[in-house]
Amino acid sequence: MAVGEQGKSRKAVTAAVVGNVLEWYDFAVYAYVAAIIARKFFPAQDEVTALLSTFLAYGLGFLARPLGGIVIGRMGDVSGRKNALLLTMFLMAAGTVMIGLLPTYESIGFLAPLLLVVARLLQGFSAGGEWGGSTAFIVEWAPKDQRGYYGSFQQTSVVAGLLLGSGVAALMNTVLTAPQMESWGWRIPFLIGGILGPIGLYMRRTIEETPAYRAVSEGTPTPPSPDAAVSPWLLAGRAFGFTIVWTVCFYVLLNYMPTWTQRYMSLTPSQALWANTIGLLALMVAIPVMGRLSDRVGRKPLLIACCLCFIVVPYPVFSYLLSANVSLGSLIAVQVLFAIMIAMFSGAGPAAIAEIFPTRNRSTWMTTGYALAVAIFGGFAPFISVWLISTLGSPIAHTYYLVAAAVVSTVVIWQLRETAFEDLQ
Template structure:
C-alpha cells in the first residue's frame, strides 16, 4: 500500500520536465510555449497558494461553527431562532462583498500579476479574522458591536472574493501539462483543510474550557489563533514567481478583447457551475454541526469531531479525484456529484433525523464529502479552463464569488429559515436538490477541456 501511494505521488507530482516541455510545444507550438519552470518551483508555487487558502477560509469556518455563541454575544434577542438568524445573516454579509472583491482584486491579478493579488488577500483576511477576536460585545458597547462585526465580515468578504479566483488561477497555471486537475485538487484540498483545522480548533477549545468560559471569553481564541498563519503565508507568497501562463500571455501581442456578451456568458457559466459546489459545501461542512446539535440529538463536541472525521476524508480524497479528472475528464466527476445531491439528501437526512447513531451520522457525512471531493478535485481546473489567461482571475473570481455570495453564504441562513417556516428539519434537502439540478444542467453543456491547452 505504501508503495502504491508512493507511485501515485511520484507519477503525479514528479512529472518529467523533458516530457512536459515536449507536450507543451506539441500542443501550443514552440513560439507560443510558456516559459518553463522547474518542478521544485512548481511545488513552492503550489504550497504558497495553498497555505494562504488555509488562512483565507479558516475564519469563515470558525464563525459558522460558533454561530450560536456569536448570536448571544452580538445579537441578543428573546427568540433564540431570531438571534441565530441574525448571526447567520452576518455570516452571509461577508459573502455579499465577495463579488466586489473578486472583480477588484481579480482585475489586479490580471493587470499587475497573480502575486500582487495574493498578497492583498492574505492581509485582508488576517485583519478580519483577528479583528473579530478582539471586538467588544453588545453588552460592552451596544449596537456598535454588531455593526463592527459586520464591518469585519465585509473586509473578509472582499479578501476572500479575490482569493479563490486568484489562488486557483495561480495554481492551475503553475501546473505541468496534464496535471492541472491534480494541482487544482491539491489547492482545493487546502481549503477543505482550513475547514478541518477550524473544526479541530473549535472542538479542542470547547473541550478545554467550560461553557461559562466559552461564553465569557474563550470563544475569541479560535479567531485570534488565525493570526498565527499570517507571517507564514506572507513570507511564502512574497517569494513566489508569476506563473508561466501569465508571463506568456503578457509577452504576446494584445488580442482583441472579448465582447461584453462573451464575457458575461462565461461568467454566467461559472455562476451556474458553482451553485451545487457552494451549496453542498456550506450546508454539509459549515452548517452541519449546528444542524446536528439542534436536530439529531448529539452534543456540539460530538458534531464537531464527526465533522472533522468527514473533512479528513475530503482533504485526502480531493487530490486523488483531481488526478483522476486528468485521466478520464472533468465532466464525469462533476455530473456524478450533481446526481448524488439530487438523489441522496432526502433519504439520508431522514436516516439522520430518525435517531441515528453517531457512527451512522458520520458515515453519511463521509459519503456526502466523497461526492464533494469529486467535484472539488475536478472543479478548479474545469473552471479555470473556461477562461482565457488575460482575463481569467477577473471573470472567474466574479462569476464564482457572485454564486457563492447568493447561494453559499446564505446557505446556513436559508436552511434555518426553511426549517422555521416548514417546521420540518428535512427541508434543507430541498435546497440541495434544486442546486444539483441547476448545476447539473449547466455542466451537461460544458465542453470537456481536460486534455486541451490553457487559452
C-alpha cells in the same frame, strides 16, 4: 515541463496552498462558534431569531465577495497573481483579528453587531479575490496533463482551512468548560488566525508569477481559444451556474452541519464538531484522488455524477439521521459519504472552471462568476437552511435547497465541452 520548472511549480503551488489554508481557516471559523456569537452579539431575541441574525451577518460577508472578486481579480490580471494573493492574505488576517477583539453587545450595544458585520465584509472582500486568484495561480503552474491534480490542491487547502477551524473549535469545546467557552474561549480561534496571517504573507512573498501569465504579459503567442469570440460575460455566466451546486453543498453540509446536528440530533457541541472534523478529513483526502482521476477520464463525468448524487441522496440520508437511536458513528459515516460526493466536484472543479477562461482575463471573470454564485447561493446557505426548516416545519427542509442547486448546475455542466485534454488557453 522541464525539471527546473517542475521544482519551481511545486514551490509556488506549496506557498499558494499554505496561504490558502490560513485564508479559509480565518473565513470559516465564524460558523463553528455561531451559537455563541448569536448570544454575544444578538442577545435580546429568541434562539431561532438570534441564530438567523448570526447567519445573516455570516451571509453579509459573502455580499462583499463579488466586489472583492472584481477588484482583486482585475488586479490579478493587470498587476499579477502574486500581488493579488498578498493583498487577500493581509485583508483576511485583519478582519479575523477584528472579530476576535470585538466588544460584545453587553459592552457597547448595537455597535457590536454593526462592527461584526464590518469585519465580515472585510473578510468577504478578501475571500472574493482569494478563491479565483489562487485557483488561476495553481492551475497555470500545473503541467498540462496534471491540471486536475494540481488544481485539486486549491480545494484541498480550502478544506484544510475548514478542517483546521473545525478542529480548533472542537478542541476549545473539549478542553474548556461551557462557561469558559461562553466567556472568552470563543475568541481564541479568531486570534489564532491573526497570528497565522504573517506566516502566509511571508510564504507568498517568495513565489514567482505563473508561466502562463508571464507569457501573456510578454506577448508570447498562446494556443487559439475555441471561445475566442464568446463574450466574457457569457463565460462568467457559465462559471456562475457551474458553481451553484458546489457552493450550496459546501456551506450546507460543512459549515451549517455542526449547528444542525447539535439542534436536531441533540449532540453536544464537542460531538458535532468532531464528527464534522472527521468528515472534513475524509474530504481533504478524497479531493486529490478525484482531481487526478479527472485528468484521466475528464472533468464532466465526475461533475455530472456529483450533481446526480445531490439530487438523489440528501433527503433519505437526513431522514435517516432523524430516526431513533442513530449513533455518533452513523453520523460520521454519513459525513464521510457526503465528503466523497463533494470530492467528485471539488477534485475536478478548480481545473474545469479555470479552463473555461483564457489566461488574459481568467482572474477577473472567473472570480466574478464564482464569487457572485457563492454570495447569492452559498453565503446565505445556512440562513436559508434555518429559514426553510422554520417555515416548512421540517428538520430536513434544507435538503430541497441542495436538490434545486444540483438540478441547475447539472443543466449548465452538461452544455460545457470537455477541456481536460486541451492546452490551457
